[in-house]
Amino acid sequence: MGKFFRGLLISPGCIKLILNHCKRPLKQRKSPSSVRVSCSAAALRENVISFNHLHLLSVRTVISTQYPVVDHEFDAVVVGAGGAGLRAAFGLSEAGFNTACVTKLFPTRSHTVAAQGGINAALGNMEEDDWRWHFYDTVKGSDWLGDQDAIHYMTEQAPAAVVELENFGMPFSRTDDGKIYQRAFGGQSLKYGKGGQAHRCCCVADRTGHSLLHTLYGRSLRYDTSYFVEYFALDLLMENGECKGVIALCMEDGSIHRFRAQNTVIATGGYGRTYFSCTSAHTSTGDGNAMVTRAGLPCQDLEFVQFHPTGIYGAGCLITEGCRGEGGILINSEGERFMERYAPNAKDLASRDVVSRSMTIEIREGRGVGPEKDHVYLQLHHLPPQQLATRLPGISETAMIFAGVDVTKEPIPVLPTVHYNMGGVPTNYKGQVITYTEGADKVVPGLYACGEAACASVHGANRLGANSLLDLVVFGRACALTIAEEHKPGEKLSPLQPSAGEASVANLDKLRFANGSMRTSEIRLNMQKTMQTHAAVFRTGSVLKEGCDKMDDIYQTMDDLKTFDRGIVWNTDLVETLELQNLMLNAVQTINSAEQRKESRGAHAREDFKVLFFDESKVRHSSGNQGPRVWRKTCEEQNPSCLKSSVKYPQSVMIWGAMFCSSLVFLQTLGP
Amino acid sequence: MSRHSKLQKQVLALYRHFLRAARDKPGFVPRIRDEFRENAALKRSDVMHIEYLYRRGVRQLEQLRDANTKQLGSFSRHTKETGNQ
Numbered sequence: 001m002g003k004f005f006r007g008l009l010i011s012p013g014c015i016k017l018i019l020n021h022c023k024r025p026l027k028q029r030k031s032p033s034s035v036r037v038s039c040s041a042a043a044l045r046e047n048v049i050s051f052n053h054l055h056l057l058s059v060r061t062v063i064s065t066q067y068p069v070v071d072h073e074f075d076a077v078v079v080g081a082g083g084a085g086l087r088a089a090f091g092l093s094e095a096g097f098n099t100a101c102v103t104k105l106f107p108t109r110s111h112t113v114a115a116q117g118g119i120n121a122a123l124g125n126m127e128e129d130d131w132r133w134h135f136y137d138t139v140k141g142s143d144w145l146g147d148q149d150a151i152h153y154m155t156e157q158a159p160a161a162v163v164e165l166e167n168f169g170m171p172f173s174r175t176d177d178g179k180i181y182q183r184a185f186g187g188q189s190l191k192y193g194k195g196g197q198a199h200r201c202c203c204v205a206d207r208t209g210h211s212l213l214h215t216l217y218g219r220s221l222r223y224d225t226s227y228f229v230e231y232f233a234l235d236l237l238m239e240n241g242e243c244k245g246v247i248a249l250c251m252e253d254g255s256i257h258r259f260r261a262q263n264t265v266i267a268t269g270g271y272g273r274t275y276f277s278c279t280s281a282h283t284s285t286g287d288g289n290a291m292v293t294r295a296g297l298p299c300q301d302l303e304f305v306q307f308h309p310t311g312i313y314g315a316g317c318l319i320t321e322g323c324r325g326e327g328g329i330l331i332n333s334e335g336e337r338f339m340e341r342y343a344p345n346a347k348d349l350a351s352r353d354v355v356s357r358s359m360t361i362e363i364r365e366g367r368g369v370g371p372e373k374d375h376v377y378l379q380l381h382h383l384p385p386q387q388l389a390t391r392l393p394g395i396s397e398t399a400m401i402f403a404g405v406d407v408t409k410e411p412i413p414v415l416p417t418v419h420y421n422m423g424g425v426p427t428n429y430k431g432q433v434i435t436y437t438e439g440a441d442k443v444v445p446g447l448y449a450c451g452e453a454a455c456a457s458v459h460g461a462n463r464l465g466a467n468s469l470l471d472l473v474v475f476g477r478a479c480a481l482t483i484a485e486e487h488k489p490g491e492k493l494s495p496l497q498p499s500a501g502e503a504s505v506a507n508l509d510k511l512r513f514a515n516g517s518m519r520t521s522e523i524r525l526n527m528q529k530t531m532q533t534h535a536a537v538f539r540t541g542s543v544l545k546e547g548c549d550k551m552d553d554i555y556q557t558m559d560d561l562k563t564f565d566r567g568i569v570w571n572t573d574l575v576e577t578l579e580l581q582n583l584m585l586n587a588v589q590t591i592n593s594a595e596q597r598k599e600s601r602g603a604h605a606r607e608d609f610k611v612l613f614f615d616e617s618k619v620r621h622s623s624g625n626q627g628p629r630v631w632r633k634t635c636e637e638q639n640p641s642c643l644k645s646s647v648k649y650p651q652s653v654m655i656w657g658a659m660f661c662s663s664l665v666f667l668q669t670l671g672p
Numbered sequence: 673m674s675r676h677s678k679l680q681k682q683v684l685a686l687y688r689h690f691l692r693a694a695r696d697k698p699g700f701v702p703r704i705r706d707e708f709r710e711n712a713a714l715k716r717s718d719v720m721h722i723e724y725l726y727r728r729g730v731r732q733l734e735q736l737r738d739a740n741t742k743q744l745g746s747f748s749r750h751t752k753e754t755g756n757q
Contacts, residue, residue: 065749068703068744072740073742226740252731505747509749
């Protein structure tokens with residue numbers, strides 16, 4: 001099936017890691033031929049390795065490097081402590097499971113805190129609403145690629161999820177009669193698209209993600225989850241296709257920790273940092289996707305990278321869609337509200353891929369603003385200043401700090417910026433990770449995923465605004481519920497090889513002492529610039545192919561890395577290099593899948609395979625023709641560009657979308 | 673011989689707590705001894721460093737006491753013999 005990449009570029013000959021675990025005396029041990037011990041007495045004693053004799057290794061010789069490994073046993077381990085991770089962790093604790101939450105950041109520093117817009121839920125506070133209309137909007141917004149089971153689950157659970165958050169203490173903005181304030185957001189309509197703009201995005205001014213994360217964190221302290229903060233998860237411990245835990249590096253003291261658990265939940269977030277300009281934090285490095293790739297499992301829909309229309313030009317900071325929901329408009333150099341031409345009904349509140357493409361076309365046709373005519377303006381000064389102060393205080397400040405603009409007087413310069421990854425670890429609607437073997441979907445036992453890292457796929461080819469925060473809480477809870485259904489707390493763990501995780505530690509060691517010629521930052525910049533140039537809003541076959549080749553070359557330069565910090569305590573050079581490895585895997589898979597997908601769908605717009613629809617009125621709802629000619633592949637064949645001879649390369653990405661046939665049937669029954 | 677300073681007493685108490693906590697869990701005791709012996713070489717006047725290590729030790733002790741921590745092993749790398757290493 002092609003070469004499998006195991007994430008490690010060690011050549012087996014010269015360095016071998018052995019686990020000093022067993023109690024057999026020296027004579028019975030067969031030391032492998034590649035391992036030789038130097039002749040000093042102390043070093044000879046090193047060969048006698050067992051728990052009891054560990055103190056004899058106290059002579060710190062230069063040649064020996066030791067990594068202590070602490071073993072932990074839990075019922076469940078959650079990797080990542082953002083919105084989804086926290087919800088899953090305390091959901092599991094609530095169900096009685098002994099849970100560990102391993103995170104490289106303190107929970108309230110996860111990227112969820114930066115979310116601004118809101119959470120969609122058909123509560124019906126502003127006008128009459130129904131979850132089925134939300135369902136329709138999400139399916140349509142995903143460009144018919146979303147998994148309808150998952151979307152059904154999410155939209156039906158949405159009101160309950162929001163009420164639950166409110167009960168946890170989340171300080172939603174309120175209407176005059178005390179109900180949760182819901183604002184208009186992109187892509188939301190009433191009555192299956194016929195009833196005009198829907199107001200169903202529940203928000204907390206413009207800092208919903210911040211409140212959500214802090215609320216969830218506060219709530220999580222009630223339960224007895226064990227938090228392992230600032231532990232960088234290196235790899236999954238897989239055995240016979242089953243996930244048995246995680247191995248992580250404690251950044252504080254440099255020790256390795258193996259968390260053995262019956263159930264592992266991946267909630268590590270997206271990988272915005274593969275691009276030069278993105279709204280994500282520096283820590284959004286796609287660790288979960290990379291761990292899953294190294295475990296030999298496929299990732300889904302990675303080519304769908306959402307470009308948020310309004311990221312500040314230059315800085316890349318996000319200006320929420322809520323601005324447009326409150327009445328903000330996008331204007332070009334002629335002062336024209338150009339979205340009226342591209343989406344006559346929805347105008348500025350069309351879905352994000354439509355708006356991003358419109359902005360890019362305006363800029364390409366020369367109607368951009370600024371000295372280089374390379375961005376557009378977002379105008380808010382026509383709105384009453386009180387409204388700006390109450391509903392959009394955060395972005396007023398952001399615009400002032402990052403663009404030097406007073407939103408009550410001047411427009412904000414904006415540009416489409418990478419914001420979200422629709423793709424990720426493929427799961428079913430229950431949150432169980434699935435793989436595709438022998439022509440069918442198969443659940444990977446012991447592994448679950450939720451949040452941006454997962455691809456359920458609720459967002460399909462394009463995500464609607466405010467659905468992501470909903471996705472986090474609903475599927476975080478879903479993972480916890482699925483685990484509670486299938487397993488019991490206190491279940492005996494299946495046996496694990498004592499040397500599990502050896503390869504990850506070998507990789508770590510190799511990176512720690514890397515002595516090539518290229519710095520981590522150089523390689524990362526190369527990767528980011530390549531992705532930004534070759535896999536942007538509009539993609540062309542030839543440009544993508546060139547990008548794939550360039551990415552291959554950049555990937556090869558990873559062999560030539562140079563790191564500077566040789567210590568093990570708080571070695572941020574090492575951690576950044578590990579993150580770069582993860583980013584590389586994501587970037588390579590993204591650009592290769594973009595090149596392979598020869599159609600335009602959602603956020604993936606191909607110039608040479610144009611099947612685009614901007615105007616909703618062009619989408620026909622008759623039974624035969626549900627919009628554009630849709631073709632999906634169920635599984636990608638071997639990716640020829642990966643088969644370069646000496647490449648230690650990930651296997652090509654297996655890509656498949658949702659059950660297209662079933663989506664046709666379902667929509668027919670829903671329509672008028 | 674002067675009496676132990678307060679900080680020294682704290683460190684010794686920590687060492688005792690560590691050994692007690694590690695009694696039933698395989699693999700910890702040698703490493704604890706190793707770490708403490710290595711850091712014993714620190715000068716008395718290097719209070720900042722000692723306090724930092726002490727705080728780190730307290731956190732590690734908490735983790736050791738936790739029922740879910742089971743054992744300690746290690747991965748070692750030995751390089752090839754190149755003559756006079």
